[in-house]
Amino acid sequence: MDGRVIIDCAGVGYCVSVPLAVLGQATPGQAVELHIHTGVREDDLALFGFDAFAALARVPWVVAGQAASASAMFAFFFRLQAVGGPVYLSQIGYVAAAVGLFSGTLFLGEQYQLLTWAGAAIIVAGVFITTRAQRQG
Numbered sequence: 658m659d660g661r662v663i664i665d666c667a668g669v670g671y672c673v674s675v676p677l678a679v680l681g682q683a684t685p686g687q688a689v690e691l692h693i694h695t696g697v698r699e700d701d702l703a704l705f706g707f708d709a710f711a712a713l714a715r716v717p718w719v720v721a722g723q724a725a726s727a728s729a730m731f732a733f734f735f736r737l738q739a740v741g742g743p744v745y746l747s748q749i750g751y752v753a754a755a756v757g758l759f760s761g762t763l764f765l766g767e768q769y770q771l772l773t774w775a776g777a778a779i780i781v782a783g784v785f786i787t788t789r790a791q792r793q794g
Contacts, residue, residue: 660674660675660676660677660679660680661673661674661675662675662680662683662706664689664691664706671704672704673691673693673704673705673706674703674704674705674706675691675705675706675707676707679691679706679707679708690708691706691707691708692706692707692708693705693706694706694707734749737749741787741791742791744787744791745787745788745791748780748783748784748787751780751783752780752784754777754780755777755780755781758773758774758777759777
């Protein structure tokens with residue numbers, strides 16, 4: 658459910674729909690910082706305000722996990738670039754897709770068709786072939 662607030666900006670009042678959680682934190686005359694989404698339709702112009710990071714404050718471990726995951730990905734990416742060269746590096750997008758396939762199945766219970774798994778197997782085979790060729794060359 659949404660509430661509405663009037664935001665005074667240089668003497669002009671804007672009616673903004675906000676979540677009730679945001680509405681409960683605001684007091685009249687208090688300065689607030691909201692991210693505003695402008696919804697434009699043929700017959701309507703609506704403003705929606707939200708505190709972009711308020712939901713993340715309730716789950717700091719998710720934020721920390723995402724930061725650690727992104728940091729590790731960059732470290733692996735640059736290590737792959739240094740060790741494997743451009744051919745190896747060009748495969749990173751395919752490898753990420755295959756990892757997402759396995760992660761989605763393992764953690765989210767997703768189900769994929771046989772051809773999708775065959776594609777993942779081809780990706781794994783390509784990485785092994787590239788690795789073997791680089792060791793021989």
